[in-house]
Amino acid sequence: MNQIITFGEVLMRISPRGNKKFIQSNNVEFYFGGTEVNVGISIANFGGDVKHISCISDDFIGDTAISYLRKFDVSTSAIVRSKRPLGVYFLEVGAVMRPSSISYNRSHSSFSEIQPEMVDWENALKKGKWFHWTGITPALNKGSKETLLEGLKLARAKGMQVSADPTYRSGLWKYGEDPKEVLTELVHYSTIFIGGVNEINELLGTNYSFSNEDFIEASKQLMEKFPSIEKVFDKIRTSINSSWHKIRARMWNGKEFKETQDLDITHIIDRIGTGDAYAAGIIHGLQKFDDYKAMEFGSAACAIKHTYMGDVNYATESDVINILEGDTTGRLKR
Amino acid sequence: MNQIITFGEVLMRISPRGNKKFIQSNNVEFYFGGTEVNVGISIANFGGDVKHISCISDDFIGDTAISYLRKFDVSTSAIVRSKRPLGVYFLEVGAVMRPSSISYNRSHSSFSEIQPEMVDWENALKKGKWFHWTGITPALNKGSKETLLEGLKLARAKGMQVSADPTYRSGLWKYGEDPKEVLTELVHYSTIFIGGVNEINELLGTNYSFSNEDFIEASKQLMEKFPSIEKVFDKIRTSINSSWHKIRARMWNGKEFKETQDLDITHIIDRIGTGDAYAAGIIHGLQKFDDYKAMEFGSAACAIKHTYMGDVNYATESDVINILEGDTTGRLKR
Amino acid sequence: MNQIITFGEVLMRISPRGNKKFIQSNNVEFYFGGTEVNVGISIANFGGDVKHISCISDDFIGDTAISYLRKFDVSTSAIVRSKRPLGVYFLEVGAVMRPSSISYNRSHSSFSEIQPEMVDWENALKKGKWFHWTGITPALNKGSKETLLEGLKLARAKGMQVSADPTYRSGLWKYGEDPKEVLTELVHYSTIFIGGVNEINELLGTNYSFSNEDFIEASKQLMEKFPSIEKVFDKIRTSINSSWHKIRARMWNGKEFKETQDLDITHIIDRIGTGDAYAAGIIHGLQKFDDYKAMEFGSAACAIKHTYMGDVNYATESDVINILEGDTTGRLKR
Amino acid sequence: MNQIITFGEVLMRISPRGNKKFIQSNNVEFYFGGTEVNVGISIANFGGDVKHISCISDDFIGDTAISYLRKFDVSTSAIVRSKRPLGVYFLEVGAVMRPSSISYNRSHSSFSEIQPEMVDWENALKKGKWFHWTGITPALNKGSKETLLEGLKLARAKGMQVSADPTYRSGLWKYGEDPKEVLTELVHYSTIFIGGVNEINELLGTNYSFSNEDFIEASKQLMEKFPSIEKVFDKIRTSINSSWHKIRARMWNGKEFKETQDLDITHIIDRIGTGDAYAAGIIHGLQKFDDYKAMEFGSAACAIKHTYMGDVNYATESDVINILEGDTTGRLKR
C-alpha cells in the first residue's frame, strides 16, 4: 500500500536546441512531459513507487512515450492505448528578456478523449497510498474530468492522501463547464493543497494579496470551505528575467506558518516542470519528513529542476537533501 | 497568366536522423511537406511561378511553415491562418527489408477544418494558368472537399489546365462521404490525369492489370467517362527493398502510348515525396516540352528526388535535364 | 511608396556551436549576415516592407543566401549575381573575459567587386520610402562606394529619408581613399544619424567625451555641418564581460535630449548584429512612434537581439513593445 | 513460469556517428549491448517476458545502463551493483572493403569480477522457463564462469530449456582455464545449440567443413556426445563486403535437416548484434512455432537487425513475420 498514483496527459515536447527558434534550425529535440507525469517521474527518481495512469496513442510515438516512463521505473501497467495521436507541444526556450513561447497541439489528443469506462480504477489503485491530480486534467474535456472524478472518489474511499495542484489555465476549459464549479467539486476530495493565493482566489472568488498575512488568511478560509484540506503549500518565484529566477516556499498547515529562504537560480537551463518538481518534492517530503522539511525539500527540488533540460526532474533524494542542507555551491563530486 | 496553383495541407514532418527510430534518440529533424505543396515547391525549383493555397496555424510553427515556402519563392499570399494547430506526421525511415513507418496527427489540423468561405478563389486564381489537386484533400473533411470543389470550378471556368493525382488513401475518408463518388465529381473538372491502373480501377470499378495493354485500355475507358481528361501519366516503381528501387513512366495521350526505361535508384535517401516530384515534373514538362519529353522529365525528377532528405525535390530544371539526357553517372561538377 | 531599402554586403558566417573554437570541433553552423541586411531583415520581422540590394555569388551558396532573405520576406528582386564568391566570416564566440574572435574572407567577394552600372537604381527605389546605409559599404572598395553614392543621390532626389550608420572600421578602407572625406560626402545625403560621439569625432575631427553634455554639443555641431541631419541616435553599451552587457540609448533631435534606462542583458547568446537591431528599431520606430518611443523601441530591439543566435534579430514588433513597456521578466507565454 | 532468463555482461558501446573514426570527430554516440542482453532485449521486443541478470557499476553510467534495459521492459530486479566500472567498448563502423574495428575495455569490469555468491539464483529463476548463455561469459573470468555454472545447474534442475551460443572468442580466456574443457562442461547443461560447424569443431576437436552434409554429421556427433542437446541451429553469412551481406540459416533437429533461402542485406547499417538477433529469434520462435518456422523467424530477425543502429534488435514479432512471409520490399506502412 505504498504506491503514488499520478493521472494525466503525457505530451511530447519538441524544442530546438538551446535557445533557438524553429525558424532557425530544423534540428530539434523531443522530451515527454505533462504536469502530472512530471510529478510521478520526479517522485520515482526520489525512490518512490509510482504508477502513472494515462491514455496514450497506439503507435510508435506512444510506444516511445511508454518506454520513456519505464526508463524511470514508473509503472505503466494501467495505461490505456487509443487510436488518437499523442498530444504534442512545441517550445521555444527564451533567454534574458525574451520569454519562452509554447504552442499546443493537444485538443483532440489520445488523453483528451479518454472516457471513464476506459480506466479500471479498482485495479489501478490497488496498491495506492497517494493520489495526485492537477487542474489541467479537468480543463481538457468532459471525459477527462469525469475519469478523474471517479478516481478521486475511489482514492478517498480507500483513505488515500490526495494532493491537488488546482492550477487554472484559462486557455483550456473549452468544453463548456465552469472551471470554478468543477475545481470546487474536485478539491473536496483532496487533502493537500499545492497552490497559492492565485489558486485560492480563483476557487473562493476572493481577492487576497501575495503578502504572508493574506496567504495565511486565504489558507484558513480555504480550509474552512474544504475541510478535507489539511495543509497548503505555496511557492514564490521572483523572475529577474527568463534566465535568472529566485524561488522560495511557504506553507500553512492549520497551525503554523513557515517560509524558506530564497534559492538563487542564476543560470536557468529549463524552467518547464519546475512547479511539478515542487509538488513532487512536497509529496515525497511529507512521507519522510516533517512539514517544514517537506517544504524545504520541495523548494530545493524545484530549484534544482531549473538545471535539467526537459520537463523531468532528474534529481535524486540525496541530490535534493544536499541543497536543503545548504550545499548550494555546486562543488564537483569526484 | 502564368501561375501554377497548388492547394492542400502543409504538414510538419518529424523524423529521427538517418534510419533511427524515435525510441533510439531524442535528436530529430523537421521538414514541411504535403503532397500538393511538394508539387508546388518542386515546380518553383524548376523555375515556375507557383502559389500555394492552404490553411496554416497562427503560431510560430505556422510562421516557420510559411517561411519555409517563401524560401523556395512559392507565393504564400493566399494562405489563411487558423487557431487550430498545423498537422504533424512522424516518420521512421526504414532500410533494406525494414519498411518506413508513419504516424499522422492531422485529423483536426488547421487545414482539415478549412471551410469554403475562407478562401477568396477569385483573387487567388487571378494569375492562374494551371491548378493541381490530389485525392488527399477531399479525403480529409467535408470542408476541404468543398473548398477544393469551388476552386476547381473556377479554374475550369477560367480555362486553366487542371491536373489530378486522385490517389485513394483508405486510412483517411472518415467524414462520411463515398470516395468513389467524390473523386468522380472532382475528376470531371480535370484535364491531366497523373495516376495509374490502381487509381483508374478505383474510379471506374474496373479490374485492369498492370500490363501496358491494360494500362492503355484503362486509360481509354477513363477518357471516355471523363471527356475532359486529355492525357494519362503513370509511373511504375519496382522495389527491390526499402533502399533500392527502380522507376519508369508510361503514358497514353489519346493517340500514343510511350514508356521510359527504368532508372535504377541504388541508394535511396528518402522516398517520401517522390510521387509528387513525378507530378511536378509532368506539370512543368508539359509546359515546356512535348508529351514524351514531359514524361521523361517527370520520371527523372522522380528518380532524383530519392536522393534528397525531406519531402521536397531540390532539383532544378537543368539537374533533371542532365539525367534525362542520360548523364546518370553522378560525375562531380567542379 | 512604403519600402525600406537596405544596400550592402551579405556575408556567410561560420561558427562552431556554443562557445567552441574551430580547433575543438569540426561541427559548425552557418548563418548569413552583414550590417545592412541585418537591419533589413529586422525591419521585415517588425512587419516592414523591405528590399535588400546586393551582389551575391552565382552558385549554391548564393542561392542559399537569397533563399535566407526570402524566408524573412525581404524582397530580393534587385539583387545581382556575380562569378565572385560570397564573402565569408568565421566567428569564435567568447565568454566571460574571453573575447569573441573574427576572421574575414571578404576582400575579393562578389559584393566588394560591385560596380555602379550593375544596379538599376531607378527601378530598385521605385517604391522606396527610406534608404539605410552604413560605413562598411564605402570602406570595401571604390566600386561599392560609388554604387552607394548613386543610390543615395537618387534616394534624396526622390525625397526619401536616409539613415546613416557611419561606423568607421579601420581594418577595411584599403582601396586608397580617405575615410573621412568619403564619409563626409555620404553623410551629406543623410537625414537620420545613427551613431555616437566616436562617429561624430571621426567625421568632424573633434574630441568630444562620452558625457551627455558632450553628446549634445557634438550632435549640434554635426547638424550644423550636415544640415540634412535631423536627428542623432546613439546607444551606450556597458560591458561587464563577453557574457553580460547593459544597453541604453540617447538622442538629440535638434530640440530635445532624451535617454533611456539601462537594459541588463545578463546572459548574452550572441552580440553580433545588436547594433544593427538598434538601427532597425530606430528606423521602424520613427515610422510609427514619436522620437522618444522610437529610441526606446531601438534600445529594446538591441537588447533582445542579444538573445538570438546568428546575426539576425527575430523579434517581432510586439516582442519589442513588451520589453519597452517594462515586461523584462521573460514570463512564459502559454 | 514463463520468463526467459539471460545472464551476461552489459557493455557500454561508444561509436562515432556514421562511418567516422574517432580521430575524425569528437561527437560520438553510446549504446548498451553485450551478447546475452542483446538476446534478452530482442526477445522482450518480440513480446517475451525477459529478466536479465548481470553485475553493473554503481554510478551514473550503471544507472543509465539499467534504465536502458527498463526501456525495453526487461526485468532488472536481479541485477547486482559493484564498485567496479561498467565494461566499455569502442567501435568504428567500416564500409565496403573497410572492416569495422573494435577496442575493448572490459577486463576488470564490474561483470568480469562477479562471484557466485553475488547472485541469488533461486530467486532469480523463480519464474524461469528458458535460460540462455553464451561462450563469452565463461571466457571472462573464473568468477563469471562459476556463477554461470551455478545458474545452469539450477536451471536444468528446474527443467528449464537451456540454449547455448558457445562462441569461442580466443582474445578472451586469460584466467587460465582451458576453453574446450570449460565449454564442454557447460554445454552438458544445454538443450538447444545455437552455433555451427566452427563451434562444434572447437568442442569436439573435429574438422568438419561448411557443407550441409558435414553440418549434419557434425550435429549428429555433437548430439551423441551431449545427449541433452535436442536441436542445432546454424546461420551462414556471405559477406560481399562490410556494407552488403547475405544471411541464411540451417538446422538439424535430430530428425530433419532444413535450410532457408538467403536474405539479401544490400545496405547494412550495423551488423553488431545480428548473431544475437538470430539467437533471440530461435528462442522466441521455438516457443511459438515449429522448428522450421522458428529457424525462418531467427533468420529474418537476424536480417532485419542489420538495419538498426546499435546492438539491439528493435523489430517486433510482426515486423519479423512480415519478412518471413516474404515481404522484403520494404513497402512504406501508412
Next chain:
Amino acid sequence: MNQIITFGEVLMRISPRGNKKFIQSNNVEFYFGGTEVNVGISIANFGGDVKHISCISDDFIGDTAISYLRKFDVSTSAIVRSKRPLGVYFLEVGAVMRPSSISYNRSHSSFSEIQPEMVDWENALKKGKWFHWTGITPALNKGSKETLLEGLKLARAKGMQVSADPTYRSGLWKYGEDPKEVLTELVHYSTIFIGGVNEINELLGTNYSFSNEDFIEASKQLMEKFPSIEKVFDKIRTSINSSWHKIRARMWNGKEFKETQDLDITHIIDRIGTGDAYAAGIIHGLQKFDDYKAMEFGSAACAIKHTYMGDVNYATESDVINILEGDTTGRLKR
C-alpha cells in the same frame, strides 16, 4: 634523407552532413584538404616521414589547418603564414544520379598569392627524398607556379624522385599563361608520371583513346618527349552512379604493361581525395615494393579512401595490404 615533400594549397572544405544541401540545414562540417596535402597526409598515415610546404592564413582558421596537419604527424615547419585568408571550398555530396557540387573561394587565398621568395627551399628540402606536385599549383597564379618551379629545380638537382600528377583543370589558369607550356616545363623535372591518357593528350596534343594499347603508346611517346619520366601510373574509374564506382589501375614502366582487377566500391561515402589516395599509394608503394605491387597498393588505397568522409585517406599501410591481399569482405576485427 627520407622525407617526402608535398607542396600545395591547403583548403578548408565545408559540407552539410550526409547528402544534404546547404539550403537544407545550417549544420555543416569542415575538413581540410587540397590535392597535394591529401597525398602528404595519406603517406604519413602509411608511416612515411612527410613535410608539407604551403602558405596559410595567419588567423585562427590557419592555426586550425596547421594543427590538422600535425594531427597526422606531417611536418609543418616550412609552412609560411600570410595576411590573406585560407582558401575555402563548399561541397554538396550527391547520391545515385545526383552529382556532387563544388563551389570554390580560392582565387585570392593565402596560397594563391605565394611568391618564390617566401619559401626557403634549401632548408625545406634538406632531408628530402621525394617531391610530389600536381597541376593545380601552377594553375593558380604566376607566383605559385614559379615557387613550384624553384622547388622542382632544387629537388632534381639534389637527385630526388619527383612525382607529377599533372591534372589539367580548365576552370583555373586565369593568370595568363598557357597551361600546356607551363605543364611541359614542369613535367621535365619529373620522374614518375601519375596520370593517364587525358593528361598525356593534354601535354602532347595527341588524341589517344582509353584502350590499353593506346595507353601504352601514349606512355611511350610521353617518355620519349620527357626522358626524365621513368614510369606512368594510370587509374580507371567506372561510375555506375554517384554512390557506386569501380576502380582499377594500369601502368607502363618502360618495359612492362600491367593492370589490376576492378575493385567494386558499392557504397561510396566520399569520393573527394580518392585520386590523391591513389597517388599516395603509388609513391609509398614504390619505396617499399616492386612496380606491380606499388600499383596494386595505389589502387587499393584509392578504393578504401571512398569509405572515409573528408579529403584524407585514414588507411594505414596494413589496412591497404589487407585489401591488396584479397580481403575485401570487411570482416570485423575484434
Next chain:
Amino acid sequence: MNQIITFGEVLMRISPRGNKKFIQSNNVEFYFGGTEVNVGISIANFGGDVKHISCISDDFIGDTAISYLRKFDVSTSAIVRSKRPLGVYFLEVGAVMRPSSISYNRSHSSFSEIQPEMVDWENALKKGKWFHWTGITPALNKGSKETLLEGLKLARAKGMQVSADPTYRSGLWKYGEDPKEVLTELVHYSTIFIGGVNEINELLGTNYSFSNEDFIEASKQLMEKFPSIEKVFDKIRTSINSSWHKIRARMWNGKEFKETQDLDITHIIDRIGTGDAYAAGIIHGLQKFDDYKAMEFGSAACAIKHTYMGDVNYATESDVINILEGDTTGRLKR
C-alpha cells in the same frame, strides 16, 4: 635545454553535450585530459616547447589520444604503448546548485600499469629544463610512483626546475602505501610548490587556516622542512554556485607575500582543468616574468580556462596577458 616535461596519465573524457546527463541523450562528446597533460598542452599553447611522457593504449583510441597531443605540438616521442586500455572518465556537467559528477574507469588503465623500466628517462629528459608532476601519479599504483621517482631524481641531478602540484586525492591511493610518506619523498625533489594550505597541512600534519597569515606561516614551515622549495603559489576559489566562481591567487616566495584581485567568472563553461591552467600559467610565467606577474599570469590563465569546453586551456600567451593587463570586458576582436 628548453623543454618542459610533463609526466602522467592521459584520460579520455566522455560527456553529454551541455549540461545533460547520460540518461538524457546518447549524443556525447569526448576530450582527452589528465592533470599533467593539461599543464603540458596549456604551456604549449603559450608557446613553450613541451614533451609529455605517458603510457597509452596501443589501439585506435590511443592513436587518437596521441594525435590529440600532436595537434597542440606537444612532443609524443617518449610515449610508450601498452596492451591495456586507455583510462576513461565520464563527466556530467552541473549548473547552478547542481554539482558536476564524475565516474572513473582508470584503475587498470595503460598508464596505471606503467613500470619504471618502460621509460628511458635519460633520453626523455635530454633537452629538459623543467619537470612538472602532481599528486595523482604516485596515487595510482606502485609502478607509476616509482617511474615518477626515477624521473624526478634524474631531473634534479640535471639541475632542472621541478614543480609539484601535490594534490592529495583520497579516492585513489589503493595500492598500499602511505600518501604522506610518498608525497614527502617526492616533494624533496621539487623546487616550486603549486598548492595551498590544504596540501601543506596534508604534508606537514599541521592545521593552518586559510587566512593570509596562516598561509605565510605554512609556507615558511614547508620551506623549512623541504629546503629545495623556493616558492609557494596558491589559488583561492570562491564558488557562488556551479556556474559562477571567483578566482584569486597568492604566493610566498621566501621573501614576499603577494596576492591578486578576484577575477569574476560569471558564466562558467567548464571548470575541469582550471587548476592545471593555473599551474601551467605559473610555470610559463616564471620563465618569462617576475614572481608577481607570473602569479597574475597563472591566475588569469586559470580564469580564462573556465570559458573553454574540455580539459584543455586554449588560451595563448597574449590572450592571458590581455586579461592580466585588465581587459576583462571581452570586447570583440575584429
